[in-house]
Amino acid sequence: MKQQITTFLTFQKNNAEEAMNFYVDLFNNSEIIEVQRYGKDGPGTEGTIIRAIFELNGKQFLCSDSFIQHDWNFTPAVSNWVECENDKEIEQLFKKLSENGDVKMPLDNYGFSKQFAFVEDRFGVSWQLNLE
The missing domain is CATH 3.30.720.110 (Signal recognition particle alu RNA binding heterodimer, srp9/1)
Incomplete structure (x- = not known):
């Protein structure tokens, strides 16, 4: 398997899907490729994203809704x-x-x-x- 490096966005407010849809609508040549969701048995809130793959102008990204609240969030140091x-x-x-x-x-x-x-x-x- 070929090594690949992909940006992974971890959302802590159960808004990964909202963000992903916003970005896909904003940038040309973009699409949602795959979405995996938590079921009723969790551990995340039912319907939130375990992992989603999407492309923005042909560049692949991954995202998820973290059911664990971390002491960190996104930083402008990485953009x-x-x-x-x-x-x-x-x-x-x-x-x-x-x-x-x-x-x-x-x-x-x-x-x-x-x-x-x-x-x-x-x-x-x-x-x-x-x-x-």
């Missing part, structure tokens, strides 16, 4: 870098990802990029948006 094709795309992504989230760096020209923004979305996942 998803999105290379945008045009002004319209970066503005749309910025608007949707920053809605009810936290803008770390507003959309602007910072000298190293024509347009750049750093946002933490409403799920706590960080995104760096770039347009050269």
